[in-house]
Amino acid sequence: MTDTNPNPLPTPSTPPPDILRCASMELVVTDLQRSRDFYVDVLDLVVTEEDEDAIYLRSMEEFIHHNLILRKGDEAAVAAFSYRVRSPEDLDRAEAFYRELGCPVKRNSEGFVKGLGDSVRVQDPLGFPYEFFHEVEHVERLAWRYDLYSPGALVRIDHFNQVTPDVPRAVGYMETLGFRVTEDIQDDAGTTYAAWMRRKPTVHDTAMTGGAGPRMHHVAFATHEKHNILAICDKLGALRLSDHIERGPGRHGVSNAFYLYLRDPDGHRIEVYTQDYYTGDPDNPRVTWDVHDNQRRDWWGNPVVPSWYTEASTVLDLEGRPVPTAERTDDSEMAVTIGADGFSYTRADEGAESMPTWKQGEYKLGHQL
Amino acid sequence: MTDTNPNPLPTPSTPPPDILRCASMELVVTDLQRSRDFYVDVLDLVVTEEDEDAIYLRSMEEFIHHNLILRKGDEAAVAAFSYRVRSPEDLDRAEAFYRELGCPVKRNSEGFVKGLGDSVRVQDPLGFPYEFFHEVEHVERLAWRYDLYSPGALVRIDHFNQVTPDVPRAVGYMETLGFRVTEDIQDDAGTTYAAWMRRKPTVHDTAMTGGAGPRMHHVAFATHEKHNILAICDKLGALRLSDHIERGPGRHGVSNAFYLYLRDPDGHRIEVYTQDYYTGDPDNPRVTWDVHDNQRRDWWGNPVVPSWYTEASTVLDLEGRPVPTAERTDDSEMAVTIGADGFSYTRADEGAESMPTWKQGEYKLGHQL
Amino acid sequence: MTDTNPNPLPTPSTPPPDILRCASMELVVTDLQRSRDFYVDVLDLVVTEEDEDAIYLRSMEEFIHHNLILRKGDEAAVAAFSYRVRSPEDLDRAEAFYRELGCPVKRNSEGFVKGLGDSVRVQDPLGFPYEFFHEVEHVERLAWRYDLYSPGALVRIDHFNQVTPDVPRAVGYMETLGFRVTEDIQDDAGTTYAAWMRRKPTVHDTAMTGGAGPRMHHVAFATHEKHNILAICDKLGALRLSDHIERGPGRHGVSNAFYLYLRDPDGHRIEVYTQDYYTGDPDNPRVTWDVHDNQRRDWWGNPVVPSWYTEASTVLDLEGRPVPTAERTDDSEMAVTIGADGFSYTRADEGAESMPTWKQGEYKLGHQL
Amino acid sequence: MTDTNPNPLPTPSTPPPDILRCASMELVVTDLQRSRDFYVDVLDLVVTEEDEDAIYLRSMEEFIHHNLILRKGDEAAVAAFSYRVRSPEDLDRAEAFYRELGCPVKRNSEGFVKGLGDSVRVQDPLGFPYEFFHEVEHVERLAWRYDLYSPGALVRIDHFNQVTPDVPRAVGYMETLGFRVTEDIQDDAGTTYAAWMRRKPTVHDTAMTGGAGPRMHHVAFATHEKHNILAICDKLGALRLSDHIERGPGRHGVSNAFYLYLRDPDGHRIEVYTQDYYTGDPDNPRVTWDVHDNQRRDWWGNPVVPSWYTEASTVLDLEGRPVPTAERTDDSEMAVTIGADGFSYTRADEGAESMPTWKQGEYKLGHQL
Ligand SMILES: [Ca+2]
Ligand SMILES: [Fe+2]
Ligand SMILES: [Fe+2]
Ligand SMILES: [Fe+2]
Ligand SMILES: [Fe+2]
Structure with a gap:
């Protein structure tokens, strides 16, 4: 990675918490029943527990209480990106780490939500509401319950994706928190457009996407196989809900995974994802993609729809207030690829001109026919 | 089907040939080696026989000599849509049928191409070069040769698709030739935009797509499973040939099949297709789709790219000359769906307005952001 | 095929009915609720209609009233192998054809079962209860109803399999009825052990398996993909019903299809099957397998369990009485392959000796370790 | 786990090396070309490097030099189970750890094999030749090279499986080395028959199977999807090598993965494996299976073939001599399940009697028909 980080955050002197994995997201939704219809009846997530205000959902292979919370609220937003840490002591480390960074920090030994014990919530230096927990209620791992699987069964939570103005x-900051970069998107001038970072040995537990932020870009769940993702699309078609499909299905360049992006009834973006690769070795090779490579985000060269670049969810501070966003000052990926002065190529050495005429049109905003 | 056929062709008094199935297409290509690279090295079709001028290809489950001929020529075009008939006598029927229609007819007891015996070629009333044959050289059916299968193996030729101005x-005409309609696309006013017709009991052996014609829209090959189609996309990406992907992969509404459209080095369109349904009963229910239903051509509501509507291959007459095309006079599907005055909906009762803003933009030409 | 037919049935002078396809089987089951649990709750067949005595089931892509009838009775048996014919007149042909053969024939213009109109039932020369019908109640074809698909969805009825002593x-007889042989199993001496015959252009609508008969060996339903069949196994495991799996899943040599054999609560055998090949050309090459080739019935060489050879369902005559069976007099496939003097090989030229010791043991009854 | 460990090995006072993952196995093969045919031409592993004596192979997603070494030798055996450690310093820890245990230890700063740097080889307290390394030559990760994928592509090394007399x-010992148990097989009396242990967060990096040992039971490679495993079987059939299939394909109970066991030309056992679950949390629930549960090793209840229980590969000491084996003294899994006094059930509360007669026969050695 040739990019620099001219405006770094300080590195705390205390060690970071030992984060195991991204574990859950808390979404604020405006119509709890409508969201339930989407996540439970359409996507077949499993209800661990629910009441009038919130629904706790998990995936088929999960043994902790939840991977997604739907909480009723007036404005759609994200209340927490929640990570599980290795031990109870890691909560002390999390608290010290963020206090040294001068961030708002709250701790609740009973947990801020059902199913969890002692928890720390912070508004991190980028403005995101991060939660850390270790103690958690165990529930049945439904991995073997094939009588409950649907054709598009979601089996694991895989990662978050966050929008932030300054990716480097x-x-x-995430590296001081113990994350490692596995892949990123740059240009020749060294501008970084996005980066993928992991704790567990997959391509990521979270990614940073350049744009006005802090905002939540998406949360991703994994399926076993590609046909499971296709089955979700087929079911949405059958229910006449195909307009929940925003982008895909397709094969990512970055991560090599098969993907689909959906929008929930509030517009929160959900990814369904399968088959990235093992990244657990310390010298795992970082893959850097050129921003003009049209296979970087879709290996088949299918265009990224503009809304995917521009729309994302509001995040909340620890008081439940929307966090104001700052604009990106570096070039935007949309502008340099499909904007008026942007370009994308299939073959770097041949440039955009070697693409068929009808294909070039796809890559310009406002340019069709 | 409420549409009428105000300008019908005469029905011959002689019986039509008993057509078994669409069997092969003869493509004229401008660079034989480059086309070979695409069809043999990328798509893994099997070479039955080849010389300096032509390559004869077949699919993995085929036992007749070829399903596709690549013939070297100066201008890209289609020289024959070839159907197999049940018996030698059906060639006499074909000859009589088309002579009565006043069409140009040629017969060659040695076959017009390698691998075939006695054959009839006609320029049919719509202007298309149709070939009929029964005698054919048998070759090894490679169905069990899993040592030769590639991840995206093409196992059968499935259908043709033809562009013609007046679909009814x-x-x-095709009904007099013994075809049956399985599905079509219409509007409330009774305009027919496209129709699918079969001899073998699948959704079609050929389809008629409304537009300036005669032109060849595409020829389709089948895979066993959906992942085989995804593997073709993945391979195109690996070879930096992803710009051969024009549309898809996706699930069709019409036919319920999973599909992908590619363009070959000359721009000829190839579909890869799997899993439509049995249609062999005489009362098989016809499915009529509303042209404004955005799930009709892609069940997931992904937009049809304009080039798919507008571009198609020239066809040749029996002397090898390009056949001039006539314009469509009825409404065009592109105009009524994604044109300035067009519209598409996900839910008929809610109209286009209930679709998300970012989704509506997809459905207007020149309208992005 | 080198075998002869020393004891042929007479060929009727009247033409046979034009059979479209195998369409339904009527099973007599001893515990209707238990059978319903199996076919509806486990296998997810669709209930078209049911009452206290019978349940009418269909597959996801079917548009006729039923593909399987479960009828309550005292003894498990098969009451009808039901074929759809092309036209009402074909029922007259069926009646005349079987009367000329001297078979018991019944005709009911109202249908013998719900959903059907004018029907002919016969006890055919081999002793099997065959039904023919054309008129049928249309129901919704659920092909597009992906909201109703389960991971192991059965989409079509594919074929029957019948046990009869004298296969040639x-x-x-079946050839006089209009069927064509696509594949068979023989030995060097010309003994035929089994044969597959089709009307629709798949490998078969029914097969004849040599053994004491008439008995019903199995009825088969198709899935779209192989993983659907695996999902049925997984679900049976989850429900602790895995002992319903008798053989497979595996790849057939004969037919090249992927398969699974289940036994229902009464012991009726059900096959789940996917991806055979097109056989509709009149010169479709017949494939003859050597009975000693251990890849003929399982392409991977996994052994056929003895029960699969020996057990089959009783069939009923037109009065509902069990039809007595006659023994096979030719060699039995089980005896010549896994019996005391039998043998199987992986490579014909190397014989059984080249197989690993542990593999040879699999192919001898009573020989393990 | 109720079992006890009456004969524990001492726990070294020095910390164990930080093992990342099982990384490679070194197999001694008697005919290098024949083994190459199997691993390269049939299984499509990628050759990183080869000479007259050895072939270095890797899987499609690997970036280190090799996952499997085939080395020419007089007697088939296993020369090394090789693990990658986190840092160079972990090699010092490995050396100290095993010296304290009194094991034979060798260290080679140049690596014992090509592609590796500083390495430690030990004969561990159970008699197995374990190798540890950190420095390794990086090679191209072929994850995106879909032009090179075959239908049965092996994408990762997944785990080892070792035979040892005393599983507890x-x-x-493995727990002192830093492994954690994820699943095991026991009986009511507390006898442990097998245990699965992991470093990377999958079900295992190695498993201990009770039996005469030390011997190598198998080494496993992962595919992306289940159909990839079926494709390997299909290809073996096409090559008339189906007798390399020893067991499966099937779904494991333990691990929930889809599996296939092959035997290579020397009889070394290879597993192909896909889709187990995440186990990286410290409180990941251990799953204990009853040895009499016939779904424990095959979720579909298909029987384990006796050779799978009894046959395994010799392992070599650090001088290249075969390590003598000690017999198991506890009950054997084969004896208690399919032996004369053994039994297996599908439903614990119903016992073996509720299984169909033909199914019971499968579960007794020497009992067929
Ligand atoms: Ca797409
Ligand atoms: Fe993502
Ligand atoms: Fe098509
Ligand atoms: Fe069958
Ligand atoms: Fe294993």
Whole structure:
């Protein structure tokens, strides 16, 4: 990675918590029943527990209480990106780490939500509401319950994706938190457009996408196989809900995974994802993609729809207030690829001109026919 | 089907040939080696026989000599849509049938191409070069040769798709030739935009798509499973040939099949297709789709790219000359769906307005952001 | 095929009915609720209609009233192998054809079962209860109803399989009825052990398996993909019903299809099957397998369990009485392959000796370790 | 786990090396070309490097030099189970750890094999030749090279499986080495028959199977999807090598993965494996299976073939001499399940009697028909 980080955050002197994995997201939704219809009846997530205000959902292979919370609220937003840490002591480390960074920090030994014990919530230096927990209620791992699987069964939570203006700055901070970069998107001038970072040995537990932020870009769940993702699309078609499909299905360049992006009834973006690769070795090779490579985000060269670049969910501070966003000052990926002066190529050495005429049109905003 | 056929072709008094199935297409290509690279090295079709001028290809489960001929020529075009008939006598029927229609007819007891015996070629009333044959050289059916299968193996030729200005007129003619309609696309006013017709009991052996014609829209090959189609996309990406992907992969509404459209080095369109349904009963229910239903051509509501509507291959007459095309006079599917005055909906009762803003933009030409 | 048919049935002078396809089987089951649990709750067949005595089931892509009838009775048996014919007149042909053969024939213009109109039932020369119908109640084809698909969805009825002592004799009769042989199993001496015959252009609508008969060996339903069949196994495991799996899953040599054999609560055998090949050309090459080739019935060489050879369902005559069976007089496939003097090989030229010791043991009854 | 470990190995006072994952196995093969045909031409493993004596192979997603070494030798055997450690310093830890245990230890700063740097080889307390390395030559990760994928592509090395007489003793030792148990097979009396242990967060990096040992039971490679495993079987059939299939394909109970066991030309056992679950949390629930549960090793209840229980590969000491084996003294899994006094059930509460007669026969050695 040739990019620099001219505006780094300080590195705390205390060690970071030992984060195991991204574990859950808390979404604020405006119509709890409508969201339930989407996540439970359409996507077949499993209800661990629910009441009038919130629904706790998990995936088929999960043994902790939840991977997604739907909480009723007036405005759609994200209340927490929640990570599981290795031990109870890691909560002390999390608290000290963020206090040293001068962040708002709250701790609740009973947990901020059902199913969890002692928890720390912070508004991190990038403005995101991060939660850390270790103690958690165990529930049945439904991995073997094939009588409950649907054709599009979601089996694991895989990762978050966050929008933030300055990607190198965000990466620098995440590295102090113990994350490692596996892949990124740059240009020749060294501008970084996005970066993928992991704790568990997959391509990521979270990614940083350049744009006005802090905002939540998406949360991703894994299926076993590609046909499971296709089955979700087929079911949405049958229910006449195909307009929940925003982008895909397709094969990512970055991560090599098969993907689909959906929008929930509030517009929160959900990814369904399968088959990235093992990244657990310390010298795992970082893959850097050129921003103009049209196979970077879709290996088949299918265009990224503009809304995917521009729309994302509001995040909340620890008081439940929307966090104001700052604009990105570096070039935007949309502008340099499909904007008026942007370009994308299939073959780097041949440039955009070697693409068929009808294909070039796809890559310009406002340019069709 | 409420549409009428105000300008029908005459019905011959002689019986039509008993057509078994669409069997092969003869493509004229401008660079034989480059086309070979695409069809043999990328798509893994099997070479039955080849010389300096032509390559004869077949699919993995085929036992007749070829399903596709690549013939070297100066201008890309289609020289023959070839159907196999049940018996040698059906060639006499074909000859009589088309002579009565006043069409140009040629017969060659040695076959017009390698691998075939006695054959009839006609320029049919719609202007298309149709070939009929029965005698054919048998070759090894490679169905069990899993040592030769690639991840995206093409196992059968499935259907043709033809562009013609007046779909009801074309359908009327094809019905006299013994075809049956399985599905079509219409509007409330009774305009027919496209129709699918079969001899073998799948959704079609050929389809008629409304537009300036005669032109060849595409020829389709089948895979066993959906992942085989995804593997073709993945391979195109690996070879930096992803710009051969024009549309898809996706699930069709019409036919319920999973599909992908590619363009070959000359721009000829190839579909890869799997899993439509049995249609062999005489009362098989016809499915009529509303042209404004955005799930009709892609069940997931992904937009049809404009080039798919507008571009198609020239066809040749029996002397090898390009056949001039006539314009469509009825409404065009592109105009009424994604044109300035067009519209598409996900839910008929809610109209286009209930679709998300970012989704509506997809459905207007020149309208992005 | 080198075998002869020394004891042929007479060929009727009247033309046979034009059979479209195998369409339904009527099973007598001893505990209707238990059978319903199996076919509806486990296998997810669709209930078209049911009452206290019978349940009418269909597959996801079917548009006729039923593909399987479960009828309550005292003894498990098969009451009808039901074929759909092309036209009402074909029922007259069926009646005349079987009367000329001297078979018991019944005709009911109202249908013998719900959903059907004018029907002919016969006890055919081999002793099997065959039904023919054309008129049928149309129901919704659920092909597009992906909201109703389960991971192991059965989409079509594919074929029957019948046990009869003299296979060449049975084949001769079926050929007069208009069937064509696609594959068979023989030995060097010309003994035929089994034969597959089709009307629709798949490998078969029914097969004749040599053994004491008439008995019903199995009825088969198709899935779209192989993983659907695996999902049925997984679900049976989850429900602790895995002992319903008798054989497979595996790849057939004969037919090249992927398969699984289940036994229902009464012991009726059900096959789940996917991806055979097109056989509709009149010169479709017949494939003859050597009985000693251990890849003929399982392409992976996994052994056929003895029960699969020996057990089959009783069939009923037109009065509902069990039809007595006659023994096979030719060699039995089980005896010549896994019996005391039998043998199987992986490579014909190397014989059984080249197989690993542990593999040879699999192929001898009573020989393990 | 109720079992005890009456004969524990001492726990070294020095910390164990930080093992990342099982990384490679070194197999001694008697005919290098024949083994190459199997691993390269049939299984499509990628050759990183080869000479007259050895072939270095890797899987499609690997970036280190090799996952499997085939080395020419007089007697088939296993020369090394090789693990990658986190840092160079972990090699010092490995050396100290095993010296304290009194094991034979060798260290080679140049690596014992090509592609590796500083390495430690030990004969561990159970008699197995374990190798540890950190420095390794990086090679191209072929994850995106879909032009090179075959239908049955092996994408990762997944785990080893070792045969050892006393499973609790082996587990105790492996826990001191930093492994965690994810699943095991026991009986009511507390006898442990097998245990699965992991470093990377999958079900295992190695498993201990009770039996005469030390011997190597198998090494496993992962595919992306289940159909990839079926494709390997299909290809073996096409090559008339189906007798390399020893067991499966099937779904494991333990691990929930889809599996296939092959035997290579020397009889070394290879597993192909896909889709187990995440186990990286410290409180990941251990799953204990009853040895009499016939779904424990095959979720579909298909029988384990006797050779799978009894046959395994010799392992070599650090001088290249075969390590003598000690017999198991506890009950054997084969004896208690399919032996004369053994039994297996599908439903614990119903016992073996509720299984169909033909199914019961499968579960007794020497009992067929
Ligand atoms: Ca797409
Ligand atoms: Fe993502
Ligand atoms: Fe098509
Ligand atoms: Fe069958
Ligand atoms: Fe294993």
